Amino acid sequence: MEEATVEEDVDPEDLDVFYPTNEWQIVKSGQAIPAGLHVRLNLATGNNEAKIPDDESGKSGLKYWKQGSRKGMVNTDSKSFTAEELKRALKLMKQEGSVEIKEGHQEKVRKTFRPIEELMEDFEAMNVMIETDMEIINKLVGKFNSSSATLEEKIVALYDLEYYVHQVDNAQYLMSTGGLQLVINALNSTERLIQEHAAFVLGAALSSNPKVQIEAMEAGALQKLLVLLATDQPVAIKKKALFAFSSMLRHFPFAQQQFLKLGGLQVLGQLFQAKGMESLRIRVMTLLYDMIMEKKLVQEAQDNSAQHKEKSRQYDEVNLLPPMLEQNWCMLVPKLLPSTEHDTREKVLKTMNLMMSSCRDEYRSVQGLSSSLNMLRSEYEELAAEEQREGEQDGYFLGLLNSVHGIIKKLG
Incomplete structure (x- = not known):
């Protein structure tokens, strides 16, 4: 077969192609191979291999190039398979128990994997619809x-x-x-x-x-x-x-x-x-x-x-x-103090402090408020101590403890 040199506008560094012969050769990872070759998985070595079909070596549209010590091949008649398509084709081949991809399988692969041009057209159409x-x-x-x-x-x-x-x-x-x-x-x-x-x-x-x-x-x-x-x-x-x-x-x-x-x-x-x-x-x-x-x-x-x-x-x-x-919010606000949510307690305690100068007498008359405050003080003393053991000297629970202390002191 006649060799052809690389055209001036083609950079050989960008060509990662497989150079076939009539003998089985290993297809390296990332290489693209043209359609028309026989491809197989060598069960002895685990390698993917390909070669020119024995009866079609003179009929294919394979075009060879060489530049210095580098050489390669492109297919002028049909599209190349990508590395991902090759992997999927080989997987299909193994599932069907065949070592070689027959021409029928090649047609199946072509139908299964759509050309990138068609995919790009679909993407463009989808973008229009966004x-x-x-x-x-x-x-x-x-x-x-x-x-x-x-x-x-x-x-x-x-x-x-x-x-x-x-x-x-x-x-x-x-x-x-x-x-x-x-x-x-x-x-x-x-x-x-x-x-x-x-x-x-x-x-x-x-x-x-x-x-x-x-x-x-x-x-x-x-x-x-x-x-x-x-x-x-x-x-x-x-x-x-x-x-x-x-x-x-x-x-x-x-x-x-x-x-x-x-x-x-x-x-x-x-x-x-x-x-x-x-x-x-x-x-x-x-x-x-x-x-x-x-x-x-x-x-x-x-x-x-x-x-x-x-x-x-x-x-x-x-x-x-x-x-x-x-409107008697002095009596309403403390009703939320028994909440189990620390955030709610914080808001109630701070609101009570803000209203303390005007609500002191009402707070003192709220049934159970004193015992609730004492229970909160005990709880936050333990939580604040735990914070300090963990290295937080000015933690969240210490702030709540100080709020409770402040209210108890003002009511006392």
Whole structure:
């Protein structure tokens, strides 16, 4: 067979091909072989081998090249097998008990492994079909707003929408397209499942998203959520409404001012004491604690910037503690102290400390409070000692122990 030199635009360093002869030769790992060769697994050595078929050595489209001491071959008539295709073909061969890949098997391999060009076309088509978050949000809002959609389809749309609006940009996009207003309006739905899932979507969109908080406030979301919390509703709806309510109020002093003006603290007090709503008490307490701490941290911050001064001015108008004292929260807060959750205890202890100067007499009258504090002191003494043995000199439990000590001392 006539040899051919490598063309100028082909770099032989890039060619990793198999140079066949009429004798069986080992196919090294990573080498590509052209179609038309006989291939076998040498059961004695475990090596993959190939050669030119005895009756086709003069008919193949194999083109040989040589440059110096390097030589190789390319197939001008058909595509080469990749190393991965060769492995899969050999596996197929062993499963069928044949040592050589017959022509029928070669055809089977060609049908099984699609050419890379076809795969790339499919990938390009798939990329065209990939939807952006905004496109998906549009579809979900459209489905939810469709008069022909079933209740189940609307619920599914809201459920999926909640996943997307956790992202700040997605929530703002929902707002810009009018979808947020649809969700807020759905809080008035006669379908309880719609109310529940709409509140869930709203809470996700509001979380740490000032632009959406302002828009929702202007759209009347705070009033609608207060109605859900104040009226007779299932626990599931109240839970989602409280989530959205908390997301609206956190880090938004103007909303906190309106919350107090609209009687929101009384609503939370009723919810805290309502029968069957015990699971929501910790959530209510956490919200009040967070609002108290927000104002405290802003007031204590050493920041002279104009932005901070404006924020501080807004928080100065949020006076949460005085109405809490008036509405008997001095007696309500300690009721959560027996909780088994350290985080809840921490919030209760710190809130009690904040209210101590005004609530001391009420605390002293709370039945069982003294014994609860003493039990917590014993528990946290052991946990703090364990922390110190592990090398934590200023650990979490030491902080809780100090809070308990502080309250016991002030009440004594």
